[in-house]
Amino acid sequence: MEKYIADEELKEMLQQKASNLSDEEKMMMVPIDLIRQAAKIGLGLAGHNTTGMDEKTLKLISPRFMSVLPDNTEVKNKTMDVLSPSLFSLHNSGSELEKATSLRSLLGSGMTAQDFQNFLDLLVEATGVAEAVEDAEQKLIDAQRQKDDAMGRGPDGQPLYFTKENITERFPSEAKKIELFEELDKTYSLEQLKDMNQTGYTVLTPKQMQMIYGKKSPFKNPKLLKTYNNMTRAQIHRAIHSTIRNVADEKLKFEVRQNDIVLSPVIKTALINDPKTASQALVLSPAVMVALVNSPAVFGSVILSPWLFVPLILSPRILSPVILDPFMFVPIILSPVALDPVVLSPGIFNPFVLSPLVMCPFVLSPQVMTPLILSPFALTPLILTPLVLSPIILSPFVLSPQVLSPQYISGLFLSPYALSPAFESTGALFTVFGSPSWLMIPEAPTEPACTASEGIQ
Structure with missing residues (x-):
């Protein structure tokens, strides 16, 4: 790419970026190359x-x-097509294959130009293109009308346009800004003008920055001026590119803290593709028959807000503790959970399916009919949390001890585990099948003796 870049500082940025690629970026380049x-x-x-x-x-x-x-011919010359033909085109131009497979060719030579035009009209109507074009045209008309009416209209009804004279007359404070930019235009160097013609922007000199952000400027900003004066030209370019990338990735739009929902029950609502609402904390606000689909949550604490019939599908939750919140019939499917402690929150029939858990301790939260299926977990201890009819199936786990948390009428099936001892957690009718263990603590055996009436472990 360097031979196509004229700016030496941009070349330097490219070289620096190439030498500082992360492991993930390097791995992504391997299959592409x-x-x-x-x-x-x-x-x-x-x-x-x-x-x-x-x-x-x-x-x-x-x-x-x-x-x-x-x-376009120029675009085509810069593209290498491999098994990427243009098929069923609505025109009769392009390569030989494109012409041979066009709709006009396939529908036969007997089709007249009028017949083909009628066919295109039918496609346009059926696909809704006509309505989309009309809506776009109406939006352009409305935008132009708002622009025309921004300065009002003259005695003859004609719209008034922005000029230095009428802005000075109507908005005296804005006239100073126009004069400032007029002075700035006179100070541009040939290199800056070249930059603006090529890239659409340029970096101001320290003197120009003082003019725009100094004490006498209507845009006075001492903090910004100090920051820019301490940055090199390459650093400013890098900051601009980083900002554009963050806007494209929507990182600058994300708000970590949302408004809490307090004393506002949520009933019969579906949150689909709505992470903003799902991330709001629930306090004293029960949720009944609320479906969360593709709505990840961050800092979405749930406190004293019971959940009933609230399925979570494709809705990961991070840093969203559940405290004093009984929940029933809350299936968690394809929704990883991390850093979400569950405290004093008993539950009934809350299966975890394909939903890994990391650092989600259950404390004083008994569970009934809460199986874990294909849901590995780590650093998720059970403390004073008895389990009934809650088998663990195909769910390996590590560093997840059980403390005073017996399991009844349950089992561990095809779920290897390591460093997860059970302390004073002897239950009854508990079965272990195909679940080897590693690095267990001898002083805390995981296989206590039991009788046939008590079950098998």
């Missing part, structure tokens, strides 16, 4: 010209269907 190299070798063996392939976009097994326009 492997696919490109395999495609290059395969095309070379098949007799295709692979010159300059490293500089082209590789489309692999990515066909286009019902394209409206043929590919």
